[in-house]
Amino acid sequence: MNLLLIGVLLALVAIAYQIGLSKSRNLAGKGNNSATLHSRPGYYGALVALWCGIPAFLILIIWNLVEPSILQHIIFNNIPASVSSTLDAAGRDVLTSRVQAIASGFGVTDQPAAYEVAAAQQLAKFQTIGSFAKLAVVISAGLAGLVWAKRHVSQQFRARNQVEKTINVALILCSGVAILTTIGIVLSMLREALHFFHFVSPVDFFFGTEWNPGFSTSGNAEGSYGILPLIWGTLMVSGIALLVAVPIGLLVAIYLAEYASPRLRSWAKPAIEVLAGIPTIVYGVFALMVIGPFFKMVGESVGININATSALTAGFVMGIMIIPFVSSLSDDIITQVPRALRDGSLGLGATKSETIRQVVLPAALPGITGAFLLAVSRAVGETMIVVLAAGNSPLLHANPFEAVSTVTVTIVKQLTGDTDFASPQALVAFALGLTLFVITLGLNIIALYIVRKYREQYE
Numbered sequence: 488m489n490l491l492l493i494g495v496l497l498a499l500v501a502i503a504y505q506i507g508l509s510k511s512r513n514l515a516g517k518g519n520n521s522a523t524l525h526s527r528p529g530y531y532g533a534l535v536a537l538w539c540g541i542p543a544f545l546i547l548i549i550w551n552l553v554e555p556s557i558l559q560h561i562i563f564n565n566i567p568a569s570v571s572s573t574l575d576a577a578g579r580d581v582l583t584s585r586v587q588a589i590a591s592g593f594g595v596t597d598q599p600a601a602y603e604v605a606a607a608q609q610l611a612k613f614q615t616i617g618s619f620a621k622l623a624v625v626i627s628a629g630l631a632g633l634v635w636a637k638r639h640v641s642q643q644f645r646a647r648n649q650v651e652k653t654i655n656v657a658l659i660l661c662s663g664v665a666i667l668t669t670i671g672i673v674l675s676m677l678r679e680a681l682h683f684f685h686f687v688s689p690v691d692f693f694f695g696t697e698w699n700p701g702f703s704t705s706g707n708a709e710g711s712y713g714i715l716p717l718i719w720g721t722l723m724v725s726g727i728a729l730l731v732a733v734p735i736g737l738l739v740a741i742y743l744a745e746y747a748s749p750r751l752r753s754w755a756k757p758a759i760e761v762l763a764g765i766p767t768i769v770y771g772v773f774a775l776m777v778i779g780p781f782f783k784m785v786g787e788s789v790g791i792n793i794n795a796t797s798a799l800t801a802g803f804v805m806g807i808m809i810i811p812f813v814s815s816l817s818d819d820i821i822t823q824v825p826r827a828l829r830d831g832s833l834g835l836g837a838t839k840s841e842t843i844r845q846v847v848l849p850a851a852l853p854g855i856t857g858a859f860l861l862a863v864s865r866a867v868g869e870t871m872i873v874v875l876a877a878g879n880s881p882l883l884h885a886n887p888f889e890a891v892s893t894v895t896v897t898i899v900k901q902l903t904g905d906t907d908f909a910s911p912q913a914l915v916a917f918a919l920g921l922t923l924f925v926i927t928l929g930l931n932i933i934a935l936y937i938v939r940k941y942r943e944q945y946e
Contacts, residue, residue, distance in 0.1 A: 492547065492622055496629055500540040503633045507535030510640050526647035534646040537653055538636035543629035550621050561613050562586050565606035586610055673924065679917035686911035687712045692918060698881035698892075700901070700912050712915055714922060716883040720798065720891035721923075724873060725866040727802025727887060728809060732862050735806075736813025737855070743814070744821040745843055756818065763811035771875035774804035779876060786888065793888040796878035802887070805872050809862045816861065820854030821847060860934040864927055870895040894923050 511524060511531035524531075562583055563571050574582060582603075585595050589607035599607075640646070684692070695713020739759065743752050779795035782803075786793030793799065824847050832842040848855070870893075873879075878890020881897065901916040 489547075489551065492625060495622075495626065496540060496543050496547070499543075499626070499629050499633070500536045503539035503629075503636070504532040504536040506532075506633065506637055507640060508532035510637060511646075514640070514642050524642050525645055526650075530646040530650050531640050531644075533650045535633060535636040535640065537650065538632040539629050540632075541653075542632045543625050546628050547621070547625050550625070554617065554621075558610060558613065558617075559583055562606050562610055565602070565609045567602055570602065590614065673921075676917045676921045676924065679914055680921045682909075683911055683914035683918045686914070692915075693922075696883050698897070700915060709912075712911075714894075714919065716881045717892060717894045717897050717919070718922075718926075719883055720877070720881065721867060721893040721895075723798045723885075723887060723891060724802045724805065724877060724893055725863065727799060728805035728866040728869075729859075729862060731803055731806025732809045732813050732866075733859060736810045736858075736862070737817055739810070739814040740817035740821055741843060744818050745839070745847070756815070760811045760815055762808065763815075765808070767808065767869065767871040768875075770804050770808050771872045774800050774872060774876035778804055791888065794878065794890055796876055796890050798877060798887045798889070798891045801873050801877040801891075804876060805866055805869055808869075808872065809865050812865060813858050813862050816858035817851070817855050820851040820858070823854075824850045856934050856937055860930065863930055867923065867927060867930075868895060870899060874899070894919050898923075 508528050508531065511526075511528040514524060563579075566582070571579075585599065586603055586606045587610065588595055589599055589603060590611040692712050692714055694715065695711060696715050697711040697713045698716045699711045701710030743756055747755065775796070779797070779800040782793045782797070782800055783795045828846050828850060829842055832846045833839070837845070873893045873896050877892065877896070879892050879896055879900075880890035881892040882889070884891075898916045898919050901913055901919075
């Protein structure tokens with residue numbers, strides 16, 4: 488019903504736009520002389536459409552938010568008090584689901600009780616009435632807004648101002664949603680992390696060198712929860728990935744932007760960007776089946792013991808994965824450097840390579856730094872490649888040829904399985920997530936400082 492109603496509203500909004508547009512053109516007179524109007528005809532159409540759509544959609548949203556609680560109230564008004572008084576929150580949810588299933592016609596697997604059938608009949612009746620009432624109220628609100636806005640369309644009506652104010656409010660709301668979402672994520676992780684620190688000391692967690700959380704059925708923190716091996720593993724794998732991706736990606740970007748012919752660039756850049764569309768699980772399988780055995784074979788040929796699943800394998804494949812992010816963004820930034828800067832440098836006698844090093848790259852430094860930051864964030868947050876290729880061994884060592892584990896892999900491991908969600912074995916995932924958030928935030932702050940310090944302004 489909601490999808491049908493949304494479709495009807497969208498059609499009504501389109502009609503409202505055409506009505507406002509037609510009336511404004513009629514006001515403009517012959518030749519559609521918009522100079523006689525305060526705003527262009529499109530603004531009048533948009534204003535009528537907004538007045539038609541916004542009230543209707545607001546009513547629809549509020550109705551859908553309030554409706555479930557009203558229907559639940561109707562259900563329990565038809566349930567005997569002797570039954571409802573014995574139910575806890577989970578039991579009430581189960582009973583509500585059973586009554587809704589009966590009312591929908593799908594039924595339940597067992598024989599429903601008489602009071603469930605009676606409640607389902609009342610629920611079905613109110614749902615039918617509510618659907619028609621919602622349709623009538625929402626459509627009426629849309630039509631009322633259309634009529635009101637159409638009457639106010641005149642030559643001196645400031646339609647553009649109203650539309651731009653509405654757009655500004657919408658942009659502010661979107662920004663607010665993004666900000667509040669970030670705050671909500673941080674607060675939720677912080678709350679659960681603080682709950683975890685009731686079981687484990689923060690000193691043992693942040694400075695411990697052993698990670699071995701034991702399984703416990705009593706809700707106690709069995710084992711060791713030192714995060715340093717996970718942090719070190721994350722930094723090791725990410726560092727190897729950046730050593731692969733940053734030089735190759737930047738050199739590819741410089742070649743495509745400065746040296747490659749238009750024909751070569753037309754097919755080489757899309758071919759490189761195809762790598763960004765490959766699922767990470769495919770990279771993980773590729774690392775496990777091809778790169779890992781290859782590194783092991785190469786190591787044996789030179790007398791070095793390299794595990795097939797190691798930090799080197801995971802980091803190398805992860806670096807290949809993030810090459811398109813570095814090269815594509817860096818290429819776009821380099822090509823945006825004004826041509827006059829290049830011509831001026833070449834005119835003063837500099838070579839092409841000197842121009843790139845001393846003029847183009849400093850001018851493009853902020854954007855290139857952003858590309859590197861994106862690569863770092865991608866490397867730090869990667870999970871599937873590390874799961875398959877790193878070995879999942881939370882040990883503190885400096886040998887990249889041995890297996891390691893990362894923070895993201897451990898988060899997934901701790902939140903899966905039969906562990907109680909309120910136990911420290913599960914709550915530690917939130918402490919790990921909060922730590923990873925602080926690390927990425929620190930990287931962003933450092934990158935911002937670098938951009939501000941070395942930015943060069945060009946007119």
